[in-house]
Amino acid sequence: MLSIQRVLFPTDFSDGSKRAFPQAAYLADWHDANLHILNVTGRHYHDHEEARANFPIPVDALTEWLQHPEKSITGANWPDLETLSITQEQVESAEPAEQIVAYAEDKAVDLVVMGTHGRRGVDRMLFGSVAEEVVRKAPCPTLTVRNNADRAPSKAVRRVLAPIDFSDASKVAVQHAKEIALTYGAEVDLLHVVEEPVYPSAYGYEAAAFPTAEVLENVEAQLADLAREKIGYEHIMIEARTGEPSREILDYIDNNEVDLTVIATHGRTGLDRMLMGSVAERVLRQSPTPVFVAKPDRTSLVSPDAPEAPAVQN
Template sequence: MYDHILFPTDGSETAESVLDYVFDVAAAHDATLSVLNVADTNRDSVTDVRGEIVDALEQAGERIVADAVERAREAGIDAHGEVVQGDPAATIVDHADRYDADLVVMPTHGRSGIERVLLGSVTEGVVNTAPVPVLVVNPDGDRSYRYPAADVLVPTDGSAGANRALAEATDLASSTDATLHVLHVVETGTLGPDARSVIKESELDAHAQAILDEAVATAEGTLDDVVGSLRYGHPHREIQRYVEDNDVDLLALGTQGQTNFSWYALGGVTSKLVRSSPVPVLTTRTPEE
């Protein structure tokens, strides 16, 4: 499914902590791994060393990339690396497009200093603009991540963005023999239990069930093991609860989405979950018209 995986790294402890997971993803798909370090040209990184002008960031980047590539090859993965100058988010996206990567894997955070590349804002910039899916890993969680995933969750609101995520999650579950969970959350916000009871017996609820049923039927055209669920509440909270309740390994989300009968945009929910999900998040972007 994935033949060429791009891993941007700044060599920080955060990036290093997800490296084994990156290797697992590459090994599962027998993919080539490209390791990228971006020397941030938004910073003054030029230092005078022994009378010669040396870009300290590029020197550090070469060491970071060489170490990651060596470790990947020791793990039996076909890997190569590169250091380039530029704006981190834009350079990562351009690199993925130019070299035909079909997946970007990156952590949610980085640290400041000479190794600064992968700040949260950089990750979000890549998620929002990359032409290919982005697998975001939060290294701050207490759980150990496993790949291939045994259980994959895709929330849906019936939008184009959600349908794109459903297609990606279905392909992934098919390639790794995972169970696919499809979830729709009816946004009830701060409504009391009486209002929720009314919603559950209204056309709104019937519409919600129809959207869920359509997504499940679409997935079942490819997969044998599909579970559909309908929940009520704050979408991002209910999605997180579902992950915990069902031991989900990976969450697949669209970066754009707008339901026409509820009160939330899936894109906004994605942004919250990229920052706080207890499991890796696979994001897919719906290109603008």
């Protein structure tokens, strides 16, 4: 199961940050975790006085952010904010990302949940500045919710996508996808994209025909084995396809009613800057779904003593 004791929700009161609040509150409530709400402000911000006046955020305002429908979506247990353990803190700084990461480190936060488009930096995605830096440098997994996506993120997650490349990092993502799916009672999709080799003309010869059908068949067999070994329950879809990975992943999300995407970064321990890689970064920037980023060399939410999934008998 997932081990979550502290969830951090950074907010700048923008619609972008509010969009991520239901996911933060739901996960904190489900895991009996403390929800930390952090606002970074400063006198140089045009909304500084407004931020000071509206903090700490009253429960009735947070309830509006929760976007609780009149009739709950089937399968969604909505948190009671009156009983949820909530800690609120406001700090002044000109470096919001630095403060968010420092807070996560100081409070031993297990998961950061945040929006990717805020009030500041109107001419660019917040993900290109604050959220991107937090995703790269946070000591724990992150869950980002895009503000300008075409559709609102589902509050009842029914389908979780885990794109994998069979690396150790992507297998960590599969472990998290499984546990997240169990939290929501969702299905899991495993997707692998085979890149066909392209040789520059300077090599002086044309590439041999790529055995696509054979390769895809082999990959899907490997995906099936991985599903049995790491997930072990029947609500799993597997698919192998060819193409450019990030483009195919985004296409799969658009056409398969995916509610949440779980992807791993390929970082190196000791680097000050987390190297996400072009595929993960493009998915984070463009996915209409919330994106959970697992970090193989940072804190994991999967309990180390969690038993392996039992094999499914055919």
